[in-house]
Amino acid sequence: MELREEMTRAREAIRARTSLQPRIGIVLGSGLSALADSLDDATVIPYADIPGFARSTVHGHRGELALGHMRGQPVVVQRGRFHFYEGYSMQQVTFPIRVMHALGCEIVILTNAAGGLRPDWPVGDLMRITDHIFLPGMAGHHPLRGPNDDQLGPRFPPMLDAYDAALGHLAHAVAQEHGTTLRDGVYVMLAGPTFETAGELRMCRTIGADAVGMSTAPEVVVARHMGMRVLAISLITNQALPDGSPANHAEVLEAGEQARPRFGALLQEIVARA
Ligand code: HPA
Secondary structure: OOHHHHHHHHHHHHHOOOOOOOOEEEEEOOOOHHHHOOOEEEEEEEHHHOOOOOOOOOOOOOOEEEEEEEOOEEEEEEEOOOOHHHOOOHHHHHHHHHHHHHHOOOEEEEEEEEEEOOOOOOOOOEEEEEEEEEHHHHOOOOOOOOOOOOOOOOOOOOOOOOOOHHHHHHHHHHHHHHOOOEEEEEEEEOOOOOOOOHHHHHHHHHOOOOEEEOOOHHHHHHHHHOOOEEEEEEEEEEEOOOOOOOOOHHHHHHHHHHHHHHHHHHHHHHHHHO
16 A cells, blocks of 8 residues: 555544644653653543554553643653664654644654763763664665655755754753753764663764664654654653663663653653643
8 A cells, every 4th residue: 555545544544543643752761751641531442443553562651642732732642662672663663754744743852762972962861863873774774775755855854954953952941941951962873672782872972862762763764755854852861871880671671661751741841832
């Protein structure tokens, strides 16, 4: 089936449940599903009920789309994302972003859990992604590989301006008002699911990354393909240092839980003013 047809089918299935027309799409990362639990008049739709959607298999990720109002803004929230390491194609990983666009979203806000590559950044810090290095994409696992639908976006979309400057400024203004640390940095995406070796971490640092993770870059690429404005924020859930202690999934989830009030308040205020 054509991609646009699949998007329409998913949109119609969602529209059959709610007439809400979201303006902002929100993707919640590992351990962060609860960031947007406080939607007003929420309609919650399991992925299983949406044609074209895969299922989320990772612990710490739910598998549902929630539509409702957050601080007065109509939003659609993806609670639980699809990862390439789960075995999904890059097209499956990014399909929810396509559907957000089909529903009318102009803005996508992505969150994720990431390993901090800088020794001076403690666990719990937030990082606004200013740029990414999409290693699987550079190696050919790219969501835009294959025929291009010119009605959705260009064959060769630029990525120099992938992360919206105005949304970045807004995020920093809100963080300052809240007294929340928000750093700027470059996110490198690796396929996973192994955490990095010391050599891989040194490489990530050498190529200019500040945080490492296993998501987000493909979704950003697809959002930009369709002209949506993007804000992405990483929660540093662990320090990923060549001479540090090994990362584990439990500490990633724990850091997400700890950061929830702070990260949730920041996200909601950004949404209110976006
Ligand atoms: N590496 C890769 N992905 C991650 C990490 C990490 O250290 N922490 C959270 N997601």
